[in-house]
Amino acid sequence: MNQKQIIVLKKLLQYIKPYKIHLIFISISALLSVVFTLLTPILIGNAIDYVIGPGNVDFPNIFKILTYLAASIAISAIFQWFMSYESSKLTSLTVSDLRSSAFGKFNQVPLKFIDTNSHGNLINSIVNDIDQISDGLLQGFSQLFSGVITIIGTLLFMLFIQYKIAFVVVLLTPLSFFVASFISKHTYHQMKEQAEIRGELSGYIEEIIGNEKTIKAFGYEKRAINTFSTINQRLYDCGWRAQFYSSLTNPGTRFVNGVVYAAVGIYGAISAVNGTLSVGQLSSFLSYANQYTKPFNEISGVFTEFQSALASASRIFSIIESENEISDENLLTEVNCEGEIDINHISFSYVPEVPLIEDFNLHVATGQRVAIVGPTGCGKTTFINLLMRFYDITSGQIKIDGIDIRDMKRKTLREQFGMVLQESWLFQGSIFENIAYGKQDATLEEVVEAAKSAHAHSFIKRLPNGYDTIITEDGNISQGQKQLLCIARIMLTKPPILILDEATSNIDTRTEVKIQKAFLELMRGRTSFIVAHRLSTIKESDVIIVMDKGHIIEQGNHVELLEKGGFYSNLYNSQFAVT
Known part of the structure; x- marks a missing residue:
């Protein structure tokens, strides 16, 4: 990991810190799950030693080992489930806080920030980038802890059985780190670029969909498609490179697995022939060789997801760390x-x-x-x-x-101030809620009075549910009717x-005359x-x-x-x- 990634990771850990109790549970669960998992090869090896040679089958001891084996597998599975549960909970809580911080930032930054950034790009960061962080964290915490503990635990168990073969495995370990480092280094840059282009594409799509009428009116469809295709092609090229490097994970780590397994098998077989290692212990070693290299596969896969999560986190923190509006904490709260x-x-x-x-x-x-x-x-x-x-x-x-x-x-x-703009803004909710937006404790009588003053009452009463009619995002009322509701909103608050x-x-000319009279009164x-x-x-x-x-x-x-x-x-x- 480079310096920039480390900085992003530290920032991310600050959001995890309040929920460190879940991190402790994950660590304990991973430790116990791995310990009981690593007991399995030893138990199987001991069982094999009890059946070697004609007439040498020790059924009482074999049944005893099978009982221990069943208990070990069951306990390992329980802690594995608990680790996944805690990891999922930790991720959900962290991501929820992160998304709240990013969304809350929109209410703290100067309006200039919103005006100078693509709205689609900002939406993409809040939704897709944080989902990417969630995927990286969820996969990361459940596999990173168990993977690291498995590697350490396997080495300790192998050292306990036969330190010479364990030393062979240790010598080959740097090969795994080299493969993982090579893949992660190249993947991060591609994932970061992919996240940026995805944000650009989301911004363009939001812009096009929001202005579809203008596009059709000016016959801009083909040019819009061409621009989209250009951005989409860049995303494809970047995504292809990212997938290529991440796809090296499986074959690369499998190659290392094969080398380690072959080395353990050859050296272990020689030791067994020389009598320094039993057949059961050789079986245990071969199982440990598989278990030792398997976490490297998983961690390499996690690293790919983690690189993508860090790239997305970098974009999120660029929003969260944007400069706030100048503080007004100690300024006047009441004026006449x-x-x-x-x-x-x-x-x-x-x-x-x-x-x-x-x-x-x-x-x-x-x-x-x-x-x-x-x-x-x-x-x-x-x-x-x-x-x-x-x-x-x-x-x-x-x-x-x-x-x-x-x-x-x-x-x-x-x-x-009471403000009525040329562009009417209403949210998805009832007409009553939209009019009462500036005065949330308003009564129905007050809202109706304001609507009458704005000459909106008559069309509202003709709607299926009157003031309880839900306004949809696309709008089930005309643009002029929306404007009347915005005017009614100001009529209700009566600012100075x-x-x-x-x-x-x-608004049509006839209604405008009525509105002008209402405005004169207001x-x-x-x-x-x-x-x-x-x-x-x-x-x-x-x-x-x-x-x-x-x-x-x-x-x-x-x-x-x-x-x-x-x-x-x-x-x-x-x-x-x-x-």
């Missing part, structure tokens, strides 16, 4: 939010070399409705991300009611500050930010800020901006120009 917002000289960029928002200033009074408009890529959504602290500003200051948002816990800050990012983009007395491309939806806003290239280039109400005849006026007239 009225909704006044001051933004002073803030700057931000996703990539340092590409500036996005520079020296941005804005004052929003309590209860104001602020609309944000501008061309695609001007920084509208980024501004919302900064308000919610999904990303942290590079410089400057954002204050809510005079308190810097970096002085509040993120949870406390986000509780002050609202963010509506193209909130009515998937926004009364609340600070609101409205991001919209359809300018007809923001004419009633108190302030409209026009953004371009991360800067505010115009600011005022609808009438004032039209009178200026600037960017907003041109943008508005382009939407309502008569052709």
Whole structure:
């Protein structure tokens, strides 16, 4: 094992440490199972010595040995079962903790981590890589302990019977280590590469399946298949090499077995002819020769699985050890939010070399409705991300009611906002659970009231089970209906500050008019930010800020901006120009 593998193994052992009692049980069970297994050849050898020569069959002693033999086999089997049980339990507990740590990490890393990594690759790590670790651990612990103890125990038993033949076996042992080392060294690199390509393939599949309509609309099917085939071919080539090296395990170790068995057989036969070794002892030695080399076969096979497990563990730890969001442990947990917002000289960029928002200033009074408009890529959504602290500003200051948002816990800050995005997000569960997502102690009456305010109640009542209808992953309701449920979710929580990012983009015009009235009611007395491309939806806003290239280039109400005849006026007239 190289240095990197050792480091990964140490990290893995930290997850095993809380369950070391199971490790102790595995060790004890392996020891007792092997001891009673190794008694069998001696008992059989003694029985053979009692039947050598005409008229020399000692039936009483043979029956006595057979009784011991049956008891030894039974006890060995019991401890073998207990070792497998404990190994399975240890693996399950360890893998469960590992998967929980990896999944929990997704809630601790900055949003940038999720945005910059393939979602399919992350899913593959949580599911397949941890399954690979599970397989490696399960096979490893049940065979590694028994294998090592078998090797040591067999040598001790052989030394007890005839030290000279045992010395011959010891001399041939390095050959087994050489074969195992050669195979494991080459297998690890191939297994690691295979895990990485498998993650890349999972990410691509997730991307394609999630955007199948777009692919079909643009006739991208053949190119998608070609890209998939390229990645799949790389996986095949890497998998073939990995399987080739791992397939060397069996013939390589069998060759070593044959050499050891032949050496013991020849030397033992000579010793038996010379009278220094009985026929029964020779039989025992030949059995031990088989048992001595068998663990090397198993350990070599385990090593192949273990290499794959370490490669997968390396990918998992790259997630677990990712940098967390900046801690907010000692920050404010409660604020009396009225909704006044001051933004002073803030700057931000996703990539340092590409500036996005520079020296941005804005004052929003309590209860104001602020609309944000501008061309695609001007920084509208980024501004919302900064308000919610999904990303942290590079410089400057954002204050809510005079308190810097970096002085509040993120949870406390986000509780002050209600957010409806263009992309509706619902989980697989009942409509009631989805609306009550932000207020889990909500009553049915509150949920119904919120649904009525969002004009969702009528379509919900027409569903087979009303508010108990389960929303499936593919969606058994329309995109517009999903959006209404997201709006109802905000209607229920009634936060002091609202963010509506193209909130009515998937809703028909007639329903949108009703929703706008509901929003007006909801926004009364609340600070609101409205991001919209359809300018007809923001004419009633108190302030409209026009953004371009991360800067505010115009600011005022609808009438004032039209009178200026600037960017907003041109943008508005382009939407309502008569052709």
